Amino acid sequence: MPTPSILVTGGAGFIGSHTIVALTEAGYRPVILDDFSNSRQRVLDGLRQILGHEVPCYVQDCNDRTALLDIFQRENIGGVIHFAAFKAVGESMDEPLRYYRNNLGSLLTLLEVMLETGVSNLIFSSSCTVYGEPEVLPVTETAPVLPATSVYGNTKQVGEEILRDVVAAGKPLRVISLRYFNPVGAHPSAHIGELPLGAPNNLVPFITQTAAGLRAQITIFGDDYPTPDGTCIRDYIHVMDLAEAHVAALRTLPQDGTTSHYDVFNVGAGQGISVLEVVRAFEEVAGQKLNYRIGPRRAGDVVAVYADATKAHERLGWATKRSLREALADAWRWEKALL
Numbered sequence: 405m406p407t408p409s410i411l412v413t414g415g416a417g418f419i420g421s422h423t424i425v426a427l428t429e430a431g432y433r434p435v436i437l438d439d440f441s442n443s444r445q446r447v448l449d450g451l452r453q454i455l456g457h458e459v460p461c462y463v464q465d466c467n468d469r470t471a472l473l474d475i476f477q478r479e480n481i482g483g484v485i486h487f488a489a490f491k492a493v494g495e496s497m498d499e500p501l502r503y504y505r506n507n508l509g510s511l512l513t514l515l516e517v518m519l520e521t522g523v524s525n526l527i528f529s530s531s532c533t534v535y536g537e538p539e540v541l542p543v544t545e546t547a548p549v550l551p552a553t554s555v556y557g558n559t560k561q562v563g564e565e566i567l568r569d570v571v572a573a574g575k576p577l578r579v580i581s582l583r584y585f586n587p588v589g590a591h592p593s594a595h596i597g598e599l600p601l602g603a604p605n606n607l608v609p610f611i612t613q614t615a616a617g618l619r620a621q622i623t624i625f626g627d628d629y630p631t632p633d634g635t636c637i638r639d640y641i642h643v644m645d646l647a648e649a650h651v652a653a654l655r656t657l658p659q660d661g662t663t664s665h666y667d668v669f670n671v672g673a674g675q676g677i678s679v680l681e682v683v684r685a686f687e688e689v690a691g692q693k694l695n696y697r698i699g700p701r702r703a704g705d706v707v708a709v710y711a712d713a714t715k716a717h718e719r720l721g722w723a724t725k726r727s728l729r730e731a732l733a734d735a736w737r738w739e740k741a742l743l
């Protein structure tokens with residue numbers, strides 16, 4: 405019997421592509437499913453350069469049940485990591501139906517196909533957005549899940565609920581939801597990294613594009629928050645550390661069991677870093693000043709959120725290995741490779 409493959413939906417995306425590297429390094433055989441609606445073919449070239457071989461890739465929509473069934477059978481799929489989803493917070497408020505249809509539809513289709521084909525192991529991409537503005541920091545997995553402030557955030561919350569309900573119904577599914585904090589950085593080879601289409605929404609790609617001269621200036625969204633320097637606090641985690649958390653999660657799920665299982669883990673570095681601290685660290689790493697200005701607050705931003713990742717340390721045997729500076733250096737190397 406050949407080694408079962410791991411289906412990685414959204415495997416050509418930012419976190420997905422780095423997880424392909426981590427899975428391969430750990431001895432798994434990943435198979436990509438991606439519709440390339442928010443990713444580019446060059447990711448596959450980058451993966452080939454890092455790994456020295458092609459990764460099987462199906463250009464399909466995860467909502468396509470017939471295509472999924474075909475891939476499960478053809479590739480001997482033994483587990484799934486489900487990244488495929490839309491993720492732009494602002495856009496989700498303008499196009500709620502498209503977000504619900506895509507993010508929840510793909511999860512439902514995937515679950516139906518998993519149950520039909522007897523594949524039980526699933527890692528689900530969730531987000532620290534489920535905590536909203538936490539009362540206690542660092543935030544643990546037992547903190548209350550607050551009403552979502554965006555449609556995108558709600559698709560993650562409802563996604564977690566769907567999984568919990570299916571497992572509670574005794575279906576033969578073993579699921580781990582990983583609540584990501586803020587993934588940053590790139591593979592140190594600079595062959596893969598974040599590829600935002602259009603103007604980036606997130607802090608680090610906006611910083612690197614500004615430093616590279618692609619954008620005139622970056623606006624820091626508010627310096628009047630109740631934090632030591634007035635800017636928001638987040639938990640930035642190197643994308644390769646985050647990728648490795650998926651491998652650790654997969655390893656804790658036995659390959660042949662049929663018992664139902666659901667669990668959730670924070671995946672963050674555990675350190676609260678302000679926006680200005682990220683800017684200063686980047687300036688040091690890149691050896692150049694960043695052209696920034698202080699602007700008004702951005703609607704929907706929480707003041708501070710960072711992880712207590714003790715549960716992932718203890719139960720998944722996982723810990724971060726890379727610093728924020730390494731992440732910023734890798735992101736900068738990647739940005740320069742794109743020029």
Ligand code: UD1
Nearest residue numbers: 493531533605606607610623624625636638679702704705
């Ligand atoms: C955002 C989403 C979050 C999602 C994550 C995935 C919001 C409110 N949250 O997290 O739900 O899971 O992306 O990528 O959009 N900043 C600036 N200037 C910029 C860009 C960002 O000052 O040009 C600041 C933000 O105000 C924030 C910090 O940098 O304080 C991080 O922002 P960002 O990278 O967008 O991530 P989050 O907002 O934490």
